[in-house]
Amino acid sequence: MSQPPQDLVLATLGAAARLPGKALALYLAIKHRCDVVGRSTVTLPSSLLREFGIDRDAKARGLRALEEAGTIEVDRDGRRAARIILLS
Numbered sequence: 001m002s003q004p005p006q007d008l009v010l011a012t013l014g015a016a017a018r019l020p021g022k023a024l025a026l027y028l029a030i031k032h033r034c035d036v037v038g039r040s041t042v043t044l045p046s047s048l049l050r051e052f053g054i055d056r057d058a059k060a061r062g063l064r065a066l067e068e069a070g071t072i073e074v075d076r077d078g079r080r081a082a083r084i085i086l087l088s
Contacts, residue, residue, distance in 0.1 A: 026062035043081040
């Protein structure tokens with residue numbers, strides 16, 4: 001996975017920081033997971049979410065907010081964990 005330009009990273013962090021609730025923490029967890037696995041599409045283990053202080057409801061609200069802000073796409077399959085695609 002190639003690294004985006006620094007100004008894009010800063011703009012994305014700023015956008016996530018302006019979102020309500022745990023959206024910034026969730027974005028950081030997604031970014032961390034993408035960096036660890038080396039892909040832009042990931043799932044989020046509950047253990048990682050716990051480390052960031054994100055519960056199930058905060059995850060759902062945060063994913064919707066980040067998706068509306070255009071920083072991620074979410075592939076929701078009712079039977080499996082949501083697959084999150086980091087766009088920026």
